[in-house]
Amino acid sequence: MLTVAEFFVWLVAGIYFYVLPLIDRAIAEADARDDLEAQRALTVPKAPRSAFTARRLTPTTFLIVEVNDIFNEHPFIYAKIFAEAKEILLVDTGCGGMSRDPTVEITSLREFLETVDVPDNGGRPLNVGGQMGYAVVLSHCHYDHILGVEQFAVDSPIYESAHLPSFVSSQNLPKNSHCKALGVRTPSFEPTLVPHRSRLVFFAPDFSTNVVLLHTPGHTPDEVALWDTDENMLYVGDTLYEFEPIIFPAEGDIVDWLGSIDMLMDVVLGSTSPERALINCGHRTTMRPAKEVLQSTKAFMMDVLAGKMKVHRRETRRGIEYVEYVQPDQRYRLTCPEVLILGARERLDL
Template sequence: MCRLEDVPSVHTAQAVTPSPNSSAFIASRLTPTTFLIKEYDDIYSEKPHIYAKLIQQLSTIIILDTGCGGHSSNPDVEIKELREFLETVGIEDNGGRPLNEGGRMKYIIILSHCHYDHILAVEQFSDSMILASGYSPEFLRPSRLPVHSLCQELGIETPSYSPTLVDHMHQVLSSDGKKTSITIMHTPGHTPDELAVYDGDEKMLYVGDTLYENAPIIFPKEGSIIDWMETIDELISFVGDQESQNGSVVRINAGHETAAQPALEVLTATKAFMEDVLRGREAVQRRWTKRGEETVMYEQDGKRFSLICPERLVVEARR
């Protein structure tokens, strides 16, 4: 989501689910191998999704995004480190055991993109393989990361990490070179480095901040609605191909809000909303200045989809 403080909050107050072990995270099972970890009460109101795929036979745990660094609004939270949570906190849906008990499995960290709410805990995994999109190495240059991660804007320290930049359709290998079911796709739009992850074994597509429901899809000034539209078309065609090959429904999971929903329906509905915006069928609901740019908000009736972006991105995409 990557809201900054100058963004009007569109969330209504939600009851916070206290974690039984006083942790900044809660985890629940999504598939036989994959868990959704929510940082449910962070000080930034991002409530990011972190996904953990356990591949026991390869002694590997793949973590998609690392969240907001455990900075909880609740001062009584004891476990703030994602890694400590993974290695020590028993999870009911995992038979009461931690997801990576004692740190026995090797980590592979995939970063959906470099915004702060996805990377703030990445330094806890500096001994592990960290993968990011190779679409725009320039965008991820360490000297530009404070701005592109939005850390500078928030006045927080930018994490230091050295990702391995991967190609489009990169097949992820375990640390000893064995094939996993995970493919990384370049999906620029939200940011140039936005990526998607596809788990072919479980027909699960993870799209980071490319889209989600029930909260504004936010484009920073480094984003592009033109690129985003191409990405959505590619994802629709990719999901269509996967479904026609094996008949089972692909499900979509986002960096916030949306998890385990039918991918094709969510992708086509999001695209239709964006087309409504571009064709002038949605009215601007709010406007303000953010990071020096005139910023607009659109919101669908029923509020399933909404959009916040610099107006310039809409104007460029309309041309």
């Protein structure tokens, strides 16, 4: 049995020889960890702040989003990589990297593709050091899809619809792209105009793609879609989206749009697996079931034309009366000059 004095002697000795060294070691290890972190922060460069983000959609295709742009458009840009041919097919080029965030360092889409690490691409840029070439398809000529095009036009082909060449001519582009109205410089480039249903052969003569360009006038006369038969994917630009207004400018045409939707539906139904086909849009909507989205968008438009939906809002812009229609669940919304609806009703005898 220990006396009280002996107990305290053993207690103090235990703290001194056993507990204090443990505390010392824990403090030393924490210091070492902090030093290592500090060293790592110095040696690993911080990722540059970019106007773009990218994520993988399929084994070959990435979705690039221009986030936080000053126009509030958040356009979707698609990059399909043909590794064998060392080429990248880009669908659209965004708003030119004009970000609301003044700390953004990467404002060039091309610089983003060639230098910014993408986690979904094994932590590497999509086109390391620009080793692959480019071909660009513009879904249509609106500013939010073409303002990055000059970065590629210097050395790469740019493809547009041949449906109505005058609409995309250099004389008419400032107006029809809406660059003039917005006070933005219109990009200067020489596109190759592509006929309807052309299989895209961008690259070396011995390399063709299974991507077909389709004329889909409606949103604008020059709107196109791409059908990638390898991946059962449709890319439809601004022809439609969910949960964001489908917009027709004064140059739009609803009867042409209905014809384009029917043609896209025929393409999907004629494919090997229509139920698995996916649709990707120029804003907001990606990787959605193509057949169902095409069917339900057309049904919404027919409800509007048949007078089954009330006008949600009216607005006069630059002397033109615009109307907005909204589905109760907000999935589909339509904003367009009222004259387009009245004209379509007359032509369709509704």
